[in-house]
Amino acid sequence: MELILKTPIGLEKIAADRLIEMDREISLSVKPHGLEGLIVVERCSDKQALVNYILKNVPEVESLVNVEVETEANLKSIVDAARKVSRGKISEKESFAVRTVRRGRHDFKSIDVNVAAGAAVQEETGAYVNLDHPDKIVQIEIIHDRAGISVTNGFRWKKMSPDKKPALNFFNKISIVQMPYLGSLEGAKEVGARIGRAVQAYEVRELVIAPNKPVDAYELNKFIDGVIEGIESRFRIQCKSYDRKVEKVRVSVQDLYQLVRDRSGEPMIVFEPEGIQLIEAATKLRKIFEEADRVNYLFGSREGIPKGVYRVASMVIDLAPGITLPTELAAPTALASTYTVISMIEQNIEDN
Incomplete structure (x- = not known):
């Protein structure tokens, strides 16, 4: 066992x-024991x-484990091998974590x-354990009766890491004011569902559906149905995927002109082609977000x-x-x- 490769299922x-193609002498086990998404390079x-x-030419391989020690898949053998492979690879000043896939x-x-x-690794090296952001990872891959072990650097592609700031606080300030998309009943519902999924994905503060004049009740009803369906769909996925509490976006309906009156004094950003470019608005926009509790983003539909x-808008942005x-x-x-x-x-401010 030289390498363990992981691919998307089917590739x-x-x-x-x-x-x-690269190595005619290579010996491979493709989907060993019927395990999909796995290739073992035996020789x-x-x-x-x-x-x-x-790493350069085979993007179908999503991750690669360079096996340094192969052993039998029993606990004692694996522990002994992990101790051996960590010797000289992890210093007492470094942190480590053990990751096992069985x-x-x-x-x-x-x-x-x-x-x-x-x-065993801690005893052998004197290093300390850091499960979240280790300097080194002792990777243990168990495939039925065999185990492959390696030590790698701790970097992994992660959704969140210490140098990333959560974006949620930014989006929680934003109220989306959306004129409804009306027309065919099927089209109104489909566009509504897409908007619902989008606003829930960002977990904005609220969504206000804001017609500016009397509209067809059936068309508006279909649009609202779509919005709610989209929000619910995305919310269910978020609840399964996130290890934090997810807030469902609130939805209300209000006349556009009345909303503008009610929220006079609050920042209102209109997004329409007649506006200035975003890069020109960026500095003022940042100041608005620093000072405001709620920022209203206004979007048109077919009529704009x-x-x-x-x-009365704070800015109009193209x-x-x-x-x-x-x-x-x-x-x-x-x-x-x-954002x-x-x-x-x-x-840029932090860097300077």
Whole structure:
């Protein structure tokens, strides 16, 4: 066992063919024991050359474990091998974590391996355990009756890391004011669902559906149904995926002109093609977010935000000069782009 490769399910054969093209002497186990998304390189002519080739030329391989020690898949053998492989690879000034992936049936669990191997590595090296952001990782891959062990640097692609600031506080300030998309009943519901999914994805403070004149009740009802359906759909996914509490976006309906009157004094940002470019608005926009408790983002639909509202708006911004964004893309585009530009300004300030 030289390397353990992980691929998306269904791409094992394609990845294996690429490896064979590079090394005709290679010996592979593709989907060993029927395990999908797995390739074991049993033997190759030049291991380091193969690793370099995979990293550069085989994107079908999502992760690679360079096996330094192979042993039997029993707890004692694995612990002894982990102790051995960590010797000289982890210093007492470094932190480490043990990560175990177990495939097959055994009389122990992954957590048992982590605890026992972790204690052995700590005793051997004097290093300290850091499960969240370790300097080194002792990777243990168990495949039925065999185990491969390696020590790697602690970097991994992560959704959150210490140098990232959570974006939630920014989006929690934003109230999306959306004129309804009306027309065919089917179209109104579909666009509503897309908007609902988008605002829930960003967990904005609220969504206000704001017609500016009397509208067809059936069309409005379908649009609202779609919005709620989209919010519920995304909310369920978030609850399963996140290890924190997720807030469902509140939805209300209010006449656009009345909302503008009620919220006079609050920042109101209109997103329409007549506005200034986002880069020109960035500094003022950042100041608005620093000072305001709530920031209102106003989006039109087929007709756009009425020009009279421009007069009371804090700013009118054109997100993409020369391009008219579809109704369902306007809000998510504005949310992502304003967050990005403000974050870049803040990062520049910190760097200087």
